[in-house]
Amino acid sequence: MRITTIDYHTGGEPLRIITGGLPEIPGDSMLAKRRFMQDEMDPFRRFLMLEPRGHKDMYGAVLTGPVTADGDVGVLFMHNEGFSTMCGHGIIAMVTAGLEQQLFEVRDAQMIRIDTPAGRVTARANQDINGDIVSVTFLNVPSFVLQDSCQVSVDDLSVAVTIAFGGAFYAYVDAEPLGFELVAAESGRLIALGQRIKQAVNQQIVIRHPQGDDDLSFLYGTIFVRKAETAGHSRNVCVFAQGELDRSPTGTGVSGRAAIHFARGEIGLGEEIHVESIIGTAFTVRCVQEASVGGLPAVIPEVTGSAFISGEHSFVLGRGDPLPEGFFIP
Numbered sequence: 504m505r506i507t508t509i510d511y512h513t514g515g516e517p518l519r520i521i522t523g524g525l526p527e528i529p530g531d532s533m534l535a536k537r538r539f540m541q542d543e544m545d546p547f548r549r550f551l552m553l554e555p556r557g558h559k560d561m562y563g564a565v566l567t568g569p570v571t572a573d574g575d576v577g578v579l580f581m582h583n584e585g586f587s588t589m590c591g592h593g594i595i596a597m598v599t600a601g602l603e604q605q606l607f608e609v610r611d612a613q614m615i616r617i618d619t620p621a622g623r624v625t626a627r628a629n630q631d632i633n634g635d636i637v638s639v640t641f642l643n644v645p646s647f648v649l650q651d652s653c654q655v656s657v658d659d660l661s662v663a664v665t666i667a668f669g670g671a672f673y674a675y676v677d678a679e680p681l682g683f684e685l686v687a688a689e690s691g692r693l694i695a696l697g698q699r700i701k702q703a704v705n706q707q708i709v710i711r712h713p714q715g716d717d718d719l720s721f722l723y724g725t726i727f728v729r730k731a732e733t734a735g736h737s738r739n740v741c742v743f744a745q746g747e748l749d750r751s752p753t754g755t756g757v758s759g760r761a762a763i764h765f766a767r768g769e770i771g772l773g774e775e776i777h778v779e780s781i782i783g784t785a786f787t788v789r790c791v792q793e794a795s796v797g798g799l800p801a802v803i804p805e806v807t808g809s810a811f812i813s814g815e816h817s818f819v820l821g822r823g824d825p826l827p828e829g830f831f832i833p
Contacts (some may be wrong), residue, residue: 504820511808513592514751514784517540519551519563524752525778530587531626532570533577533722534718540579541564544704546828548581553829556818559583560747569618577608577618584833588719589621590823591671591754591786596810598626602636603812619644621670621719626677630808632803640807643755644670645794646762647801650708657703658714664704668712668796669804670759671723673741674704683728685738697725697742701715703793713797726756738779746833751808757788758804759792763810765790767801772802784808 506524510517526707530536542546549664560583567577578597580587587593591609601607609615613627626641635723649666655674655821656662662681664674684691704710712719730736741749741756749756757778764770775789790802813831820827 506818508816509600509604510811510814510815510816511596511810513596513808514780515782516592516597516751517562518593519561520528520597521565525565525686535619536567536714537620539581541586551582551818552583553831555826556829559831562593564597564731571618573616574618575609582744583747587671589619589644589755591758592619593805594624594626594641594669594754595808598628598639599636599810601629604798638807638809643758643804643806645796645801646758646804647796647799648763648766653708655703655707657699661702665765666708666710667759669762670755672710672721673724673756673759674700674725675763676700676727677728680742683727683729685727685740685781693727694742694746694748698746700725709771713799727754736777740781750780750782751784752778752786754786754788754806757768757786757806760788761788761804762802766800
């Protein structure tokens with residue numbers, strides 16, 4: 504077996520895009536394609552995401568044909584535990600790679616229509632005078648607050664969490680009362696507590712998308728948030744899947760953040776906020792339109808970030824290799 508990939512990173516978070524060697528993925532919707540990959544093709548995910556070919560924080564993308572009449576491309580995202588429903592850093596990287604490497608046909612670089620399991624995402628490439636891509640801006644799926652400021656018991660702690668959707672559901676937590684500065688030296692403790700918060704929320708709160716498929720009704724991760732001294736500026740650290748820690752500010756995460764701030768009256772339409780990651784890279788996000796999802800008020804977030812190529816690979820399964828699906832060490 505031989506699989507080729509091209510790797511990019513967005514704000515330090517990797518995206519391994521499969522460019523060859525994968526069978527056709529059937530399904531008349533992106534959620535159906537996602538289910539097929541989960542049920543029938545998971546060994547490919549493990550082969551590329553886990554050691555010895557990947558690592559516990561690797562992230563990947565499978566490009567497919569669109570499932571809508573006007574779509575340009577479809578995408579499935581994967582990680583150390585399974586398959587995501589949407590990924591903002593992945594959209595930024597796949598659009599950059601798609602244009603730079605001609606990975607899929609684009610009719611209009613200012614209106615790239617992407618089909619994801621969470622719904623339609625529309626992106627545009629921002630280019631300099633030489634035609635080089637300096638950033639990508641995308642309109643995300645409608646994002647909304649499911650529950651604001653509810654208490655969950657985490658070991659001997661009572662933690663206030665807000666559940667919001669930005670393409671996936673997250674539990675948002677204020678980092679300051681928990682004693683976190685949200686710096687890299689805290690990563691081990693952030694991962695451990697983030698996982699415990701996720702488990703507690705799953706046990707104590709019902710997560711259900713008010714309009715979408717049941718496959719969207721799960722808690723993807725925990726996002727720690729800390730305000731900075733500069734107005735409109737903050738830092739995110741997202742812990743998701745099986746203890747992965749996002750190096751970027753998390754595109755779906757900042758979309759949920761925008762929905763929370765808008766619902767609380769802390770930002771208005773068009774008001775941009777700048778969100779840093781644990782390593783200091785940043786996305787900007789703003790709410791560009793109000794919407795509704797299953798009767799809940801929602802917004803359409805617009806997220807901007809930059810991605811860069813980091814490598815090209817040809818992965819081979821050697822005859823007799825005892826680790827064809829890799830291995831995972833927490």
